[in-house]
Amino acid sequence: NAGVTQTPKFRILKIGQSMTLQCAQDMNHNYMYWYRQDPGMGLKLIYYSVGAGITDKGEVPNGYNVSRSTTEDFPLRLELAAPSQTSVYFCASQAGSYEQYFGPGTRLTVT
């Protein structure tokens, strides 16, 4: 099993550009999450999904959108990138035991 995979690993965006961060898992988990981690801080929840077709906002959803058309994939869309969105983004999936498994992250810089 590859576990949770994320692409790209790094990206530099100009202010106002848009992009999609990809996340996929092969563990057949229903629950998936997007977090952002700012330097020296814990992780903040952006969006989550409890299954295909069902998504909901977390603590910091502004400036982001998600979709969940399949169990495996949970992409995160950034529209009109702003410097405040410079961060490391992590995708995670959750097993039935509530244990969460994380991808390697995407390091995003907006200049």
Place this chain on the structure above:
Amino acid sequence: KQEVTQIPAALSVPEGENLVLNCSFTDSAIYNLQWFRQDPGKGLTSLLLIQSSQREQTSGRLNASLDKSSGRSTLYIAASQPGDSATYLCAGFFSGGYNKLIFGAGTRLAVHP
């Protein structure tokens, strides 16, 4: 408001020392608590998961405890090694509200030879 706090923010110890990392939380309605390790520039690796019905979990040199009544969890690392150097994060999954982990800011551990 549900909050998770980790103290200290950073810790430096000599190799071979036994050490304790602390995690506290404000809501006793905790469903489980998970400890993660994060190496610089990497993702999070799950170390231990303690369900609310359990008091502790062990994996190798790691032992994590959970005390719901006092709102505390500790991660004990025995005979620390330089390879243990990383940031350790705890996260609580709380009953009520929506499904989410609440993370502490982490303890950055350095084990020097």
